[in-house]
Amino acid sequence: MRKVFQAELQEVREELAEIAQLVAEALDKAVESFESADVELAQEVIAADARIDFKQTALDEKAIEILALQGPVASDLRTIVASLRMSASLERMGDLARHIAQLTRLRYPENAAPEALRRTFGKMAELDQSIIRDVAELLATHDLTLVAKIQGSNAELDELHASIFRAIAEPSWSASPSSSVDAALASRYFERFADHGVSVARKVSYLVTGEWDGDMTSS
């Protein structure tokens, strides 16, 4: 029984890493479409999000089945519950990649990122790309050195997010109101993406060490 359970747990872990991989691909394409106003690529991201949602539903069904058939307790139970939460975070990260693609599509043929902020958005995108790759690796390997790295990337991203709002408030800011709104929303999507990444990282850390550094329930 125990052996079956461990194998099932391993499967859940691999599934989570696989979903993270799909989210990484979605983000790459969303970023590329956002940076180059590529509406076809944006469309692809929007359509592909259903696959992430489907995989999350399947994983959750599996987790619920494990709960029903194995009745795990203690740390095994917490692993399953945490998996349900991590899958919700990953699904939400997929949604945020889709939101970036939707912003691109909405503004096409214009570029959703105002000229003056493209470098900043470029850096934000890179940080998110590194976060989701680190999350996928963390899920697959449980290498906890990645947790601090993810948190560090998130802190950098928060700073860039704040800098975008400062730039929009500058007297020299000259973009249109709609363009300003696009920038603020895109910035928020990039920032939220990272928050969810940190949330997953902290849950893995908790499962491995048994120590929680804060609020278990946030996602």
Added chain:
Amino acid sequence: MRKVFQAELQEVREELAEIAQLVAEALDKAVESFESADVELAQEVIAADARIDFKQTALDEKAIEILALQGPVASDLRTIVASLRMSASLERMGDLARHIAQLTRLRYPENAAPEALRRTFGKMAELDQSIIRDVAELLATHDLTLVAKIQGSNAELDELHASIFRAIAEPSWSASPSSSVDAALASRYFERFADHGVSVARKVSYLVTGEWDGDMTSS
């Protein structure tokens, strides 16, 4: 055993309704602070959010304990899993009320809602207030006629959300870029609040009828 379990389930249900009640109070105060640029009230909402988070954590711990001690299966298991998700949605609704208060505090002594949109925001706020009250009642009574009402309010809110973005894109729009961004973010917070309300409503509906009208996992 079964009787104990039913009593515990009833407790979870009451706790969820109680958290929804706290979220309703937070939203009322957030809306009032937002509409009148009342920074002290905003501060109160921001400080009180920790209580909602705490109650969510406590409820989740209780749900995990029930899983461990009772090992529920079938519909009982799904009820517990859905409760974990509903508590996450309610906690997130509390966060969104806090975000509205934070926007108020950030802009103080100015009003975060541009003059031209105050009526629209007033209507959005009313719809969210009706949604969270309906959610609290739905959790307490399982009266499913409330589900369609919540979905209807959400549809109205989506329309108002879109109208705010249209207003910002009008050539006649004259607010500053920062003020435009505030309006867009506030609108998004109101709209997301309603989405989470719908998510809770659909889960209750699923638990009562056993029929799911869509994606179980979204929150």
